[in-house]
Amino acid sequence: MGKVVLVTGVARQLGGRLVRRIQREPDVDRVIAVDALPPEHHLGGAEFVRADIRRPTIGKVLAEHQVDTVIHMDVTGTPLGKRGSRASVKETNVIGTMQLLGACQKAPAVKRLVVKSSTSVYGSAPRDPALFTETTPPKSLPSGGFAKDAVEVEGYVRGFARRRPDVAVCVLRFANILGPCADSPLAEYFSLPVLPTVLGYDPRLQFVHEDDVIDVLLIAAAEPRRGTLNSGTFNIAGDGVLLLSQTARRLGRPTVPVLLPAVTWVGSALRATGITDFSPEQIRLLTHGRVVRTTQMRETLGFHPKYTTAQTFEDFARSRGPGLLPPDVLARTVDRLAALLPVAARESEERQPHGRRQGHSVR
Known part of the structure; x- marks a missing residue:
């Protein structure tokens, strides 16, 4: 008999892809696909069970199918298909995880648990280190949104690991996930005509x-x-980093710099119009950024990503089509403006009276 794997969050594209792919593993006998909503995509030969992980019925599913491996994918920052609310998403993330872990604790057949988490647990703050490791404490704990959900989820997972030391528990902290099928607030942000x-x-x-x-x-x-x-817990990210300005160039989308105090108002306006969920945590990310070290991913987990950060973004950009401006034209324009700014500043300084240039008032 091979393994019996249960996957949550299969109504989303990423969960559906995992279900279809894991069925091809030679040591997997059956895959139980669970979600509160029926998926619009096919799940191959997996058995779909319509169940809400926020309800105790998830325990019956584990027991009935003698599940030995659980992959918890239903930890996310956005409602499925624009339905639902932030409150329902938080309930699924936090209450759903609590119920699932409680069911796993009572299921002796469960021997392996994999949880999809996020590097957002580190937050984004001005005094952040250049690189976060898995053991680096955040300078400022996330105060709300999906980042806070992820922190709470990981806390419950650590408690479960203490109560069931016989279960191998793996927490994967993913950097921002992108690709042709990406469905996230950041993917929506990069799809705006102007950033x-x-x-x-x-x-x-x-x-x-x-x-x-x-x-x-x-x-x-x-x-x-x-x-x-x-x-254990592992940071998962592609090699390298990109500056936000570089992403805009590669997309061919112009940027509109906004003063920090006004960014919250812009985010509220975008959320109110339903264009994108420009949340406070995303604003902090787009202000201070976040970079993690992936040494443990390679040396301990033995995983080497096929795509670098730059290659990931290039694939995403191709799937979104051309922006308002060709990337090469936008890049040349930005470079010319950057070169002109010091010249303009120097000419402005030379036009000022000598005393004012030296920092003294002219009487």
């Missing part, structure tokens, strides 16, 4: 390709290979 940015800031960003997300989830759910260990 609002915070004046005076050009944050460093990391991305992970959705194909690599599937591959690392398979590794985490499988028996560890020799010399690797797939239990």
Whole structure:
């Protein structure tokens, strides 16, 4: 008998892809796909069970099918298909995880748990370190939104691991997931015709390709290979970083710098019109950025992403089509403006009276 794998959050594209892919693993016998809503995509030969993980019925599903491996994908920052609300998403993230872990604790057959988390647990603050490791405490804990959900979820997972030390628990903290099928607030932001940015800031960003997300989830759910260990907490991201200004150039989309105090108002306006969920946590990310170290991902988990951060973004950009301006034209324009600014500043200074240029008032 092979493994019986239960996957939550299968109504979303990423969960559906994982279900279809994991069925091809030679050591997997059955896949139980769970979600509160029926998926619009096919799930291959998996058995779909319509169940809300916020309800105790999830325990019956685990017991009935003798599940030994659980992959918890239903931790997300956006409602499915624009339906629902922030409150319902938080309930699924937090209450749903509590119910699922409670059911796993009572299910003796469960031997492996994989949880999809996020690097947003580190927050984004002006005094952040250049690189976050898995053990780096955040300078400022997330105060709301999906980032706070992820922090709470991980807290419950740590409690479960203490109560069931016989279960191999793997938490994967993903950087911003992008790709042709990406469905996230950041993907919506990059799809805007003009990108609002915070004046005076050009944050460093990391991305992970959705194909690599599937591959690392398979590794985490499988028996560890020799010399690797797939239990613990791991940062997952593609090599390298991109500045926000570089992403705008590659998209061919102009930016509109906004003073930091006004960014919150812009975000509220975008949310009110339903264009994108420009949340406070996303504003902080687009102000201060976030970069994580992935040494443990490579050396301990044994995973090497196929896509770098730049390649991930290029694939995403191709799927979104051309922007308002050709990327090469936009890049040349930005470079010319950047070159002109020091010249304009120097000419302005030379036109001032000598005393004012030296910082003294002219009487």
